[in-house]
């Protein structure tokens with residue numbers, strides 16, 4: 001409960017769901033957004049392997065876009081042309097201390113009606129363009145795994161302001 005309260009306070013989200021890992025948190029985010037068969041999820045062609053597996057796990061199609069050579073993170077300029085009528089979300093990670101241009105990605109996603117799952121597993125508590133990593137997204141994902149900066153050995157969290165997303169994640173977890 002103390003951890004949940006701290007995470008909500010740090011990020012300013014209304015809801016948090018603690019879970020077994022960052023990988024589970026990404027799955028809960030996808031299920032919370034009702035993403036499944038026939039849907040496309042855009043992510044970087046170089047990303048944490050579990051993220052691609054999570055998209056496949058819910059029955060959706062991963063659509064890979066290239067990374068920027070200078071920091072190995074998602075090239076936001078390439079996301080626009082990868083969006084189709086089936087695109088439901090962009091799953092975006094900040095990797096190896098790099099940062100994705102979240103302001104540009106947020107603008108684009110709002111314009112095209114696509115959700116953002118912001119994976120802050122490698123950047124917990126850091127600021128991205130003035131906002132805490134994760135809070136640019138409709139859903140934020142954290143990991144407390146053994147190799148992470150903020151580690152509890154294992155664990156993860158999903159945060160959102162959306163009542164529907166957290167309710168679906170809760171029901172799915174309980175089952």
Ligand SMILES: *Cc1c(COP(=O)(O)O)cnc(C)c1O
Pocket residue numbers: 020021022023024048050051093094095119121122143144145155156
């Ligand atoms: C580690 C990591 C995950 C998954 O976290 P686990 O707790 O290991 O399942 C997801 N995304 C990124 C970017 C990670 O580094």
